[in-house]
Amino acid sequence: MAQTSLQKIFSGYLKSGKLFLSKDPLATSYDPVMITHRDKQMELVAAILAPCLRNEKPSNTFVYGKTGTGKTLCVKHVVGELTKTAAENSVQIKTIFINCKMKKIADTEYRVLAQLCKEFGYDVPATGLPTNRLYEIFYESLDAQKQNVLLVLDEIDALVSKVGDGILYNLTRVNQELVNAKLTLVGVTNDLSFSETLDPRVKSSLNEEEIVFPPYNALELRDILSERAKLTFVSGGVREGAVQKCAALAAQEHGDARRALDLLRVAGEIAERNGEQFLDESHVDRAQEKINVDRILETVRTQPRQSQAILWAIANNQNQNQTTGETYERYKGVCKKRGLDVLGPRRASDLISELGMLGILSVRTTSKGRHGRTKEISLLVSKQTLGNITEMLKEDFYFE
Ligand SMILES: Nc1ncnc2c1ncn2[C@@H]1O[C@H](COP(=O)(O)OP(=O)(O)OP(=O)(O)O)[C@@H](O)[C@H]1O
Ligand SMILES: [Mg+2]
Incomplete structure (x- = not known):
């Protein structure tokens, strides 16, 4: 079974037209022949x-x-x-x-x-x-x-x-x-x-x-990308709209040429993997998504174990809005299972705020009348990304 599905991938790959002339011009280490707009x-x-x-x-x-x-x-x-x-x-x-x-x-x-x-x-x-x-x-x-x-x-x-x-x-x-x-x-x-x-x-x-x-604007990024795209893709292998989209997205971020080049490379790889004859804007959208998810995963991967335990507790709670108290109880359970020390509520709350600053959670302080104030936590990542996060924590860090 596995054999045939693998063979399918390989024969599909061989049959599909070649998209890349060379991937080197999109690598970060590549020394461009032309430096434009500088x-x-x-x-x-x-x-x-x-x-x-x-x-x-x-x-x-x-x-x-x-x-x-x-x-x-x-x-x-x-x-x-x-x-x-x-x-x-x-x-x-x-x-x-x-x-x-x-x-x-x-x-x-x-x-x-x-x-x-x-x-x-x-x-x-x-x-x-x-x-x-x-x-x-x-x-x-x-x-x-x-x-x-x-x-x-x-x-x-x-x-x-x-x-x-x-x-x-x-x-x-x-x-x-x-x-x-x-x-x-x-x-x-x-x-x-x-x-x-x-x-x-x-x-x-x-x-x-x-x-x-200064940051590059979308037009400048488009010129930089077009130069590289000519050396990267076969003739007709990339639609102008795809290059423009990479440039526009990178310009929105902060005019980062590296980001624009990464987008084009990842979009090309997605198109290639799907056996497409050319890459267009839809591949760039998917590349943008993939890069964002990878970035979040990398952030989570490099967090201290205690922050990961907190995130695990939050990710495995079905409630959309969770309170700090509830999260802390669940977190204690995770620590027990994983053999981790349990941090005090204040320190745990600090780590929650840090996850908030990383853009993974939203943390809102709400007043509970005479019960004082509490923080309300909700996840900011999509369901799919959340799935990727929990899978990674399970596989790489043995959370269960
Ligand atoms: N004007 C340009 N023409 C062609 N390629 C460019 C141009 N500007 C940047 N690049 C490419 O974009 C990428 C990022 O450029 P570079 O490494 O010089 O950025 P940087 O300002 O040093 O960034 P950082 O602050 O992150 O180190 C490199 O792959 C570089 O070749
Ligand atoms: Mg630099």
């Missing part, structure tokens, strides 16, 4: 960094804008072009690019400095040296020759939230100690309030120049 921002970055080419020190620069607005792409591109021009003109430039979200590279001050030393060929031990010694090695290797060093710290907010801004203070001050070399920092972030959290001295030296990447 000339102004790239020219600004280029103009700020150009003094490198005359052995002068550029200003430290801070680049910010919401997620998926092309910051990483554009900064990498400009720095790449600058390095090429420098090489052609025999100007000594070294660029270092660090993604501060990367584990093992930027989660401690030690590791960042070790990475910086490594960039200059020093293999320092993974732990053990005093941080001051690492600073010394870094400064010495920087200053070993006359050169401009550009240090791009992408997702710089992640660095500061993990190790504080002391390291930025030190790095922005290093030029005072250097004789031959010059170090320029380029910080990139999608945390729009990031610079407000910095020590004012760090802020002013990091923000000598500031470049904002």
